[in-house]
Structure formats: C-alpha cells, structure tokens
Amino acid sequence: MNTRLASVARCTIWLASLGALCAFAWLRLDVQQPINTDILAALPAQQESGALRVANERSRDAFINELLILVSGTDAPVTREAALAAYTALLNSGLHAENSGRTLQQLLAVYQAHHFALLDAKQTARLNRGGAQALATDVAVSLASPAGLTSSFDADPGGYLTGFLSRLPRPYPAFLPDGPLLTALRAGRRNYLLRVQVGASGFSQAGAALAVRAVHAARDAVRQTCRTCEFQATGAPLFAEAARREAQRESLWLSVSSTVLIMLLIAWVFRSLAPHLLAALQLAASVLAASAAVIVWFGSIQILTLVFGTTLLGIAIDYAFLYFAEYWFGEGAPAAVWRRVRPGLLMGLLTGVVAFAFLLLAGFPALTQIAVFSVTGLLEAGLVVALIFPLTLTRAPRVAAHATVRWPQQFIQAGCRPSRWRYALPALVLLLCIPGWLRLQTSDDVRELQHLPAGLLHTDAEIRNTLGELPPPGFFLSAGSDLEQALAREQALFATLGARAPSATPLGLSRFLPSDAQQQASLAAWSRVFGAPLALQTAFRNLGLPVALAARLEAQWQRAARRPLAAAQLFTAAPDLQRLVIPTSSGVALLATVTSHGQLNPATLEQAAASTPGIEFVQPLARVTETFHRIRVRATWLVVIGYLVIFALLLWRYGRREALRMLFPPLLALGITLGALGWLREPLNIFVVVALILILGLGRDYSVFLREGGTRQRSPALAVTLSAITMLFSFGLLAVSRIPALHAFGLATLIGILASYLSAPLSLPPARRESA
Amino acid sequence: MTALRAACTALCLLAAGAVHAATTPRVPAAFSARFVETRSLPGFDTPLISHGVLSVDATRGFRWEITAPYHYLFEMNGAQAREQLPDGSVRQLDPEQAPWLAAVEQIFLGALSGNTVQLQRYFEVHMQPLAQGRQITLTPRPGPLSQAIVRIQVVESAPGRPEQIDIRETSGGRLQLRFTPTGASPTAP
The missing domain is CATH 1.20.1640.10 (Multidrug efflux transporter AcrB transmembrane domain)
Structure with missing residues (x-):
C-alpha cells in the first residue's frame, strides 16, 4: 500500500510540477511571436533602440521579399514580349509589383503644384544673384535646348522642375523604364528587368515556395514566347527555399540514420522496448519543461535557444543510460538501482547545472535563455529519472550480460x-x-x-553585374526632434557622402522632399524675381524673348500656392515613401541608404555618419x-x-x-x-x-x-x-x-x-x- | 527600401521619358542643316521663333546651335555633353542628372540614321510615302512620354534626311522644326 502511495505521489509530483510550469508558461506566452527568429533580438535590450529595430525590420523586409528577374535577348521586340509574358505570369502566380504608373501621376501633380518651392541651393543662389536676368536666361535655354523635344515647355518653362526630377535618385541608373519593365542594352543584348515582391515573408516556407513557383511559371512563359531568350532570377526567397530544401534533405537522412543506429544499439544492448520509451519520455519532458521555463521568464523563445538548448540537453541522456545500465546489468536489485546511481547522477546533475547557470550572468538574452533552458531541462531530466524510472523498471530484467555489455568495462579497466x-x-x-x-x-x-x-x-552575381548596382552594405538613420531637423541632417549627410564617396548614390527622403528651409529659400528667391516685374520684362526683351512670356510666368506665380511642399502631401501622393519615416520617442528618424557601381567601403560610410550629428550608420x-x-x-x-x-x-x-x-x-x-x-x-x-x-x-x-x-562495476562503463x-x-x-x-x-x-x-x-x- | 525604390522608379519614369539611355543608334551619315524652330504656346497668340544650325557627324558628334534671337550651343559626343548659355557661360551636363540627353540622342540619331526599329519600341510608328520622301508619325506608347507628347511627325526627303519635325504637346503647345540643308535659306513653316 505504501509502495503504491509512493508511486502515486511520485507521478503526481512530476506531473504537477511539469503541468504547473507549462500552465504558467501558457499564461506568459506571447502568442504573436512564440518563437522569435530575429537573431538581433539576442543583443542586450538596452543597445537596440525602437527606431533601430523598426529600421532593421523594414530594411530586412524589403531585402528578403524582393525578386529580381532579368530577361535578355538579341531581338529586342521579341525579348520585350517575353519579358511581358514573364511579368504577367509572376503576377498571376500571386506576386506583387509596384503600381509605378499611378504613383507617377500623383507625384507629378504634387511636384507640379509646388514647383516654385523645389529649387535646389545652387539654383536658388543663381536666382538670388542674377535675379530677372538669370530667369530670362534659363527660360531661353529651356526654349533653345533640345531637351524641349522631350518635355512640355508650358508645364515647365525654365526647366526647373525637369531639373529637380532629373536629380531624383534612381535605383538602377543604367536601366530606364519601359512600361512595367526596366530596360538596358548590355553587350549587344537587350535586357529587361522585372522587380516583384513576395506578399508573405520571403524567408517563410509559404513565401519562398510561392516565389519558386512564380519563377518557374515566368521561366515557362519566357520559353514559350522566345526560345532564344535568357531567363535569370535572384532574390532572398530563392536562396531561402534552396537552403531549406537542402537542410530538409540532409536532416532527413541524418536524423533517420542516427535514430535507426541508436535504436538498434539500444535494442541490441538492452533487448527491450522500455529504454526507447523512457529515453523518449525523458527527452520530451526535459525539452517541454525547458521551453516552458524560458517562456515564463521571457514570454517567447529565441530560435537560437531552441536549437542550441535542445542540443545541449543531449547531455541528459547520460542520466538515463546510467540508470538503464545499472538496472539491466548492475549487481543490485531493481529497487536498489536509484540508490546506487544517485551519487553519480546527482553529482553529474549538480556540475551540469553549475556549468550552465553561469551563462545566466552573460547579460545577453540569447545566453540567458540558453542557460535557463539548459538548467531547467537538466533538472527535469534528472527528475524523470528519479521519479518515473523507478516506477516503471521494477521487475528484474532477464537479459544476461553479453559481450557487448562486458567490453566497455574491460576497456575502462x-x-x-x-x-x-x-x-x-x-x-x-x-x-x-x-x-x-x-x-x-x-x-x-x-x-x-x-x-x-x-x-x-x-546567377545573382551575373544579374548584379548587369544591373551595375550593388546592394548597400547598410543603412543610415537620421534622428531629429522633428521631421525638419531629420531632413536637414540627412541632407548634410548626403553632402558629406558626395565629397567622401562620390560613387555612392544616396537614397533618402530628403532627395524627394527638400527641407522646409530650402523650400522657403526657393520661394523667397522667386518672390524677389517676380517682385520686380519691370526688370523681368526688360530681361526678357533684351534676350529677344516676348515680354508677354514674362507676364505669363508672373501670372503663374500669382496663381500658385507659394507654400512649401509638406511631407503629408508627398506621402498622400506616394504612400510608400512614408516607410522611410520612423517615429521615435524623441521625435523622428529617417531611413536612408546608398547604392554604388562598386563595393562601398563601410568604414567611409561610417565616418561620414560619424561626422554628421544625429546620424547613425547601421550594418545589419x-x-x-x-x-x-x-x-x-x-x-x-x-x-x-x-x-x-x-x-x-x-x-x-x-x-x-x-x-x-x-x-x-x-x-x-x-x-x-x-x-x-x-x-x-x-x-x-x-x-x-x-x-x-x-x-x-x-x-x-x-x-x-x-x-x-x-x-569494478559494469554499469558506469556501459553508460x-x-x-x-x-x-x-x-x-x-x-x-x-x-x-x-x-x-x-x-x-x-x-x-x-x-x-x-x-x-x-x-x-x-x-x-x-x-x-x- | 521598397518604398524608396518604388518612388525612384516612378520618378525615373518622369525624369527619363521612355527612351533608353544605353541605346546607341547607328551613327548617321554626316548631316548638317539650318533650322527654324517655331514654338506655339497655348493662350499665346505669337509663336516664339528661333533660328539655328544642326550638325551630326561621326567625329564631332551632335551639335545644336541657336543663333537667334540669342546664342545657345549644345554639343554631345558620346556620353559627354555641354551647353553654352546665352550669357556666355558654359556648363557640362551629367548624363546621370540629365536623362533627357538619351531621349534627344535617340530621337535625333534614330531619325537621322533612318533607323525606325529603335523608335518602334517606344512609339507607334506610321510611315506614309510622299511624292518626294516620306512622313513618319510617332505616337508615344502609353507611358511617361505620352504624358508630355501627343505625337511627333517627321517629314524626310529621304531616309535619314529630315526636312521637318512637328511635335504636339499634351498641354496644347506645338514645336515645329524646319531643316534646310546648309547652303539654302530656311524659312519659317
């Protein structure tokens, strides 16, 4: 009766402790993100500001979700047709492409409405210095230049808006738009570039698989349209899918091989199913308890913890083998097994816990989690051996000590x-x-x-070579108390970069939205020019331009809003630009980057950032x-x-x-x-x-x-x-x-x-x- | 970065037109002509007229000079381009910052070389034989260029020998260029 009561008590203690831990973990679980796959979260929390985290996420998302596809051939019209077929196939497969046409119309309208505010510092200085004469000259140039063949003079008489638009950054300068495509001629071949995004995360299984299916569909579409065309595709989702497949292939045969070998070994040595079941129970319970403890402490579990922690828990199998070896081949009775293995097991457990407990002092979430995971897992493994094994292994085994059992002891001796x-x-x-x-x-x-x-x-190297632009080594964060200050700092950074890294092409909001101060200066310059109508008429007349044209420009100025372009107006026209703005507790931070034809030296970019107040260069x-x-x-x-x-x-x-x-x-x-x-x-x-x-x-x-x-004992050597x-x-x-x-x-x-x-x-x- | 690239692409469309920068049409045979440029603006009774000289050859490249009512010079040879302003100052043009250079190169050199294949990628090309020569009508395909230009008509006395270019803008404006081979006196169209 006492034995039965003790058995019930042991089971109750074990189940209650494990159940309580799991229940507590369930209450603390961050259901949005039970497993944290962000390796950067392994950094100490105080080093990761909110803006930096958001910037990292946005930068990473943009990178991991994008696919670049290049269709090339010698026959331009046929190649274009093939590229369009690929584009349609990609969209039909569920990928997304930017609606650049609509954005174009909206942006053009916004910039057109505020073109008087968009002079850059050089143009502003020129108008301030030259006044009406400078304007008349610019209008004359605009009329005379062959550029007038490709733009509307009436919409942009001085060519200032065209100048502003021309200075805007382009992701691949060698490639220019052609409908939904970008195109360039390289080594006698016409290249069409397609840029599409995976809706789900490109690193997720669903996202990567979708990307691969879409690329196959696009490749088929190209082959059906143009047999001589070349099709190339690259992007993080394709790498992720390839890596996943390889990992799955490897892990399948490796895990099957190791499991079969281990099961054969255990079966050969113990001639029983019990060790399999008990070892599996011990491993499952220890991983469960370890994960629950981490979740209780942190709310979620890091992917690094899960991988490394589960590996380290492999040590716990030692306790099971020690018990099994003593039970099956030891000299004592089954009831005495626990007592006989207890000193070694407890000492092993104590030293194991001490070794991992020191990782608690690391100050890194990753190491702290691994410590919590490993300590809890080891304790649970010990608990299973101490409480459950004696309940199940009660009858004396009938397996005689065979040669395989004896040689370990002989080796040790x-x-x-x-x-x-x-x-x-x-x-x-x-x-x-x-x-x-x-x-x-x-x-x-x-x-x-x-x-x-x-x-x-x-393929990736070939595509990057054709595009002529290399991915940036990182991104900049420009912090300010408000958007204006952040924009001004970003502009200062870009000016510094222009001097220190001339090959770099900066991409940032300030290139789309001049600072308020610059816009005010632009408006003031125009105001001065149009504030002297007689001088303007004279300047036009002197150049042989109709005086009525001066009056017409002045009337345009009078009708215009004469207000700076506000960020909100720009974001209404191009909502995606808003993703460059990250609100912070102390104001705002702007996300910017650079591209280049060649590899940029990160140290140069870091120095440029360091020399500008409020700027940080981040290399994920x-x-x-x-x-x-x-x-x-x-x-x-x-x-x-x-x-x-x-x-x-x-x-x-x-x-x-x-x-x-x-x-x-x-x-x-x-x-x-x-x-x-x-x-x-x-x-x-x-x-x-x-x-x-x-x-x-x-x-x-x-x-x-x-x-x-x-x-002298057989079981320790065997274990x-x-x-x-x-x-x-x-x-x-x-x-x-x-x-x-x-x-x-x-x-x-x-x-x-x-x-x-x-x-x-x-x-x-x-x-x-x-x-x- | 997606946002940035999307905006870049959109603005690239605006800035560049629909003509590819890296396209290098066949260099035409040497061509030199005087021209008269007549620009009509909507709501403006009197057209703006200017005179100039255009020359193209393999060694000196493309040269576009306005001689009256003021002096302006544009020269482009390969990727290098410069312009001399009416006030006498000279400035170099950076192809990266002036994508219209490629457009100009495409239209002029394409037309002067008689190579309409390159143009067909961006324009609906309609050719109509004339008693002497032919008339080519270029209608921009849907896209950025069609935002500014309704159509371009080129009248050639022979392939690669333009006599007149007529550009209709979406704003209602119109630009006409009438060429007279060097030696003859051009007249306003």
Whole structure:
C-alpha cells in the first residue's frame, strides 16, 4: 500500500510540477511571436533602440521579399514580349509589383503644384544673384535646348522642375523604364528587368515556395514566347527555399540514420522496448519543461535557444543510460538501482547545472535563455529519472550480460592499468595539438555558416553585374526632434557622402522632399524675381524673348500656392515613401541608404555618419556578426568560470588530487578538439563553442560516473560507452553535412566525444592505487 | 527600401521619358542643316521663333546651335555633353542628372540614321510615302512620354534626311522644326 502511495505521489509530483510550469508558461506566452527568429533580438535590450529595430525590420523586409528577374535577348521586340509574358505570369502566380504608373501621376501633380518651392541651393543662389536676368536666361535655354523635344515647355518653362526630377535618385541608373519593365542594352543584348515582391515573408516556407513557383511559371512563359531568350532570377526567397530544401534533405537522412543506429544499439544492448520509451519520455519532458521555463521568464523563445538548448540537453541522456545500465546489468536489485546511481547522477546533475547557470550572468538574452533552458531541462531530466524510472523498471530484467555489455568495462579497466603510456600518450597528443592551436582562427561571419547553392550565387552575381548596382552594405538613420531637423541632417549627410564617396548614390527622403528651409529659400528667391516685374520684362526683351512670356510666368506665380511642399502631401501622393519615416520617442528618424557601381567601403560610410550629428550608420550583417562574436567570447569566459566552480565542487567531494584527475579528461578532449580543428583549418565559431560546451559536459559526466562507480562495476562503463556512441550517432554524423554551421558543430563533436571517451579512464587512478 | 525604390522608379519614369539611355543608334551619315524652330504656346497668340544650325557627324558628334534671337550651343559626343548659355557661360551636363540627353540622342540619331526599329519600341510608328520622301508619325506608347507628347511627325526627303519635325504637346503647345540643308535659306513653316 505504501509502495503504491509512493508511486502515486511520485507521478503526481512530476506531473504537477511539469503541468504547473507549462500552465504558467501558457499564461506568459506571447502568442504573436512564440518563437522569435530575429537573431538581433539576442543583443542586450538596452543597445537596440525602437527606431533601430523598426529600421532593421523594414530594411530586412524589403531585402528578403524582393525578386529580381532579368530577361535578355538579341531581338529586342521579341525579348520585350517575353519579358511581358514573364511579368504577367509572376503576377498571376500571386506576386506583387509596384503600381509605378499611378504613383507617377500623383507625384507629378504634387511636384507640379509646388514647383516654385523645389529649387535646389545652387539654383536658388543663381536666382538670388542674377535675379530677372538669370530667369530670362534659363527660360531661353529651356526654349533653345533640345531637351524641349522631350518635355512640355508650358508645364515647365525654365526647366526647373525637369531639373529637380532629373536629380531624383534612381535605383538602377543604367536601366530606364519601359512600361512595367526596366530596360538596358548590355553587350549587344537587350535586357529587361522585372522587380516583384513576395506578399508573405520571403524567408517563410509559404513565401519562398510561392516565389519558386512564380519563377518557374515566368521561366515557362519566357520559353514559350522566345526560345532564344535568357531567363535569370535572384532574390532572398530563392536562396531561402534552396537552403531549406537542402537542410530538409540532409536532416532527413541524418536524423533517420542516427535514430535507426541508436535504436538498434539500444535494442541490441538492452533487448527491450522500455529504454526507447523512457529515453523518449525523458527527452520530451526535459525539452517541454525547458521551453516552458524560458517562456515564463521571457514570454517567447529565441530560435537560437531552441536549437542550441535542445542540443545541449543531449547531455541528459547520460542520466538515463546510467540508470538503464545499472538496472539491466548492475549487481543490485531493481529497487536498489536509484540508490546506487544517485551519487553519480546527482553529482553529474549538480556540475551540469553549475556549468550552465553561469551563462545566466552573460547579460545577453540569447545566453540567458540558453542557460535557463539548459538548467531547467537538466533538472527535469534528472527528475524523470528519479521519479518515473523507478516506477516503471521494477521487475528484474532477464537479459544476461553479453559481450557487448562486458567490453566497455574491460576497456575502462585496461585504460586504468598502470603504465607510463597513461601519461606519455596524452602528453604526446597535446604536443601534436600545439601547431593546431596556433593555426586556430575564429569566425563570426554569419555568411560563412550558410551553404548557398553555387548556381544561384553565379546567377545573382551575373544579374548584379548587369544591373551595375550593388546592394548597400547598410543603412543610415537620421534622428531629429522633428521631421525638419531629420531632413536637414540627412541632407548634410548626403553632402558629406558626395565629397567622401562620390560613387555612392544616396537614397533618402530628403532627395524627394527638400527641407522646409530650402523650400522657403526657393520661394523667397522667386518672390524677389517676380517682385520686380519691370526688370523681368526688360530681361526678357533684351534676350529677344516676348515680354508677354514674362507676364505669363508672373501670372503663374500669382496663381500658385507659394507654400512649401509638406511631407503629408508627398506621402498622400506616394504612400510608400512614408516607410522611410520612423517615429521615435524623441521625435523622428529617417531611413536612408546608398547604392554604388562598386563595393562601398563601410568604414567611409561610417565616418561620414560619424561626422554628421544625429546620424547613425547601421550594418545589419555586421551587427549579427558582432552579436555572434560577443556571445561566443562571453560564453567562453563564463564556461571557464563555471568550470572553476565545478573544480571547487569536485575538490570538496573528492579532494584536490582526484578533482584534478577528474577534470583532466574533459580538458584534454577540449585541447585535442581545438588542435584538430586548427590542423583542419576549421574556424572557431559559435557552433563550435556550443559543441565544446557539450564535449566538456559529457566528459565531466563520464568522469563523475566512473569515479562514483569505479572499475569494478559494469554499469558506469556501459553508460559512458552508450552515451558516447549515441552522441556520435546524433551529432558526430553532422560532420558530413554540407551546411558549414552543422559541419563545424558535427566535426567538433565527433573529435571531442571520441577524445572524451578514449581519455575517460584517465579520470580514475591507476588500478594499483585504487586497489591499494 | 521598397518604398524608396518604388518612388525612384516612378520618378525615373518622369525624369527619363521612355527612351533608353544605353541605346546607341547607328551613327548617321554626316548631316548638317539650318533650322527654324517655331514654338506655339497655348493662350499665346505669337509663336516664339528661333533660328539655328544642326550638325551630326561621326567625329564631332551632335551639335545644336541657336543663333537667334540669342546664342545657345549644345554639343554631345558620346556620353559627354555641354551647353553654352546665352550669357556666355558654359556648363557640362551629367548624363546621370540629365536623362533627357538619351531621349534627344535617340530621337535625333534614330531619325537621322533612318533607323525606325529603335523608335518602334517606344512609339507607334506610321510611315506614309510622299511624292518626294516620306512622313513618319510617332505616337508615344502609353507611358511617361505620352504624358508630355501627343505625337511627333517627321517629314524626310529621304531616309535619314529630315526636312521637318512637328511635335504636339499634351498641354496644347506645338514645336515645329524646319531643316534646310546648309547652303539654302530656311524659312519659317
């Protein structure tokens, strides 16, 4: 009866604790964004202003949703027809294109109505200096210039509006509009550029798949219209889809292979289904509890936490194997299993929790989350072993200790035989590692973690080459107490850029909307000119122009609004421009960028921003890289500190000599892994650091389990061996991945776990001393 | 950035017209003519008349000079263009900042080379034989150019030998150019 009550109590405690945690998490869950995929959110919150976050989102959205499609051929009319067919196919597939025609009409009307306010500083100075004479000359030039063949003199007598419009930025200067297309002649081939957007996020599965389908449809449309035309497409959604497919292909065969291998191993060793079910229960419960704890703390969970945290929880399988090995092949009765494994398991759990708890001090949301995730997950895994395993594994197993079960113990015992090789071999290996350490390089560039298909990269380079414009390396944020100040600062920035980076083409709101001060100056210049009608008539007459034309211009001035163009009017005409304006708590910030024919030096742009008050130059990619760098460095130091504390714990329980001995194998494995990575020219990145934490954790568990169980017991050696083999199957297989991030992680894990396992006997004293 | 690019595209349409900058029509045979430009403005009884000289050749490029009632000179050779203003000052024109240069190049060199294929991409081209020569009517396809221009009529004595260009603007204005090969006296149309 007491046993049954105890069983109910154990189940109740476990379910109640897990249920309460999940319920609390459900209440705290940010339903809008349960999983946060923004890596920049991993930055400390105080460094990410609201404006910067919005700017990052807008800049990213514009980039990841756009597709660029180039249709080219030698026969211009046929190529144009093919491009139009592709355009129709893209729209029919659900992609969007800008309605540039309507925007054009609206903008033209707004600029036409305010053209007296749109003189630039140079033109204003010219009118101020030359007065009526300058105007008469400009009108004469406008009449005389062949430019008059392409514009309406009556709508723009002095050519000032045409000048203003001509100075406006263009995304691809070499390409000019042709209906819904942009077109240019390159190397004897007529190129038509189509720019379309994916409605959903280009990185989402739906968005990327839609983009791929649309591109296929467009390619088919081109082939049907023009067999000799070339079709090329690029854009983030296409890369995202290709990367996703490759990742799915790889993860499918890798996970199937590792799962089958692990299941075969467990089945072969234990000859029972129970270990499968219990290990799965432990893993599911620990991931669930870990995720719930993170959500309770933060409201949502970072994608980095989910990936790295779940990986680190792989350590928890050690506890299950320790229990299984003792239950199936230990010397004690089933009821005594928990008592026998408890010291090793609790010590392993304690040191694991301490190692991860130090990451709580990181100050980075990403590391704090990983710490919360890992600590909770380990505790839950321990709880499952302590509360649930003894309830289910009650009857004595009937599996005899077979050869596979015996050799791990034999290996450990062999490794503990007194021999000078116990010291010489590790020393020799460490010596060999020294050149590797010296060759070791770090990398935090997120681009090096991805595997991008060569074909897509080649097409992308070709299209960019044809367009003649490279994507900007970042964007500017111009902050001001109001729009006027922000515009003025942006104008000052663009002037600085003109001097320091002449090849850069600035794109920003101030190029569409002159500052109020400039517009007022423009109006004042006109006012002075028309304030002296006699002088104006004389100037016209002197140039042989009809005096009536002067009167006509003056009448236009009198009829005009003579007010600056307001931002609201511009945004009514072109609503999309409003996305360049980001309201802030202290005023407003303007989003701007630059394009160029060649690569722009980010340092030059940064210097230009630094020399202008209120301007910030932001490089999203560099910020991600910096985030990874800081996480990597800080995690490394915190793990070092954590291991000093673990050393203190081992010191307390086992004494100085044994504590040093127990830490030696994991540290040796760490050294060997780093040396091997150096020899193989594999860079040290954040994925490798996570692998190193995993290696240290496993190595530490191996030391504790063996030390607590000794060489005379079969179960610790078996648990350590099974753990090492399953880890190699789970993570070591990733070394064959074509995705650099996974490859780096898998390679480090493969080397590290092998080294941890092979050096595990070193955590025990030589057999002679143990028996003594 | 989408907003920015959308606006850029729209304004690019405005600024550039519908003629492609990188299009390089065949260079016509050397051509030189005097011309009279007559511009009629809506609501303006008296047309504005100016006189000038046009010359095109492979080495010196395109030269457009107004000689009366004031002096103005426009020269374009390849991507380089400059103009001399009535007050005598000279300014260089940046093709990046003056997309109309490409339009002018397209229309003039296209017409003078007799190459109507390039023009067909942007205009409905209708050719009508005359007793001597032909009349080409260019109607802008729907797009930016059609916002400013209703049609352009070119009368040629022979392919690549324009006699008269007549441009009708949407505002009601009209621009007529009458060419007389150098040596003859031009008269107002």
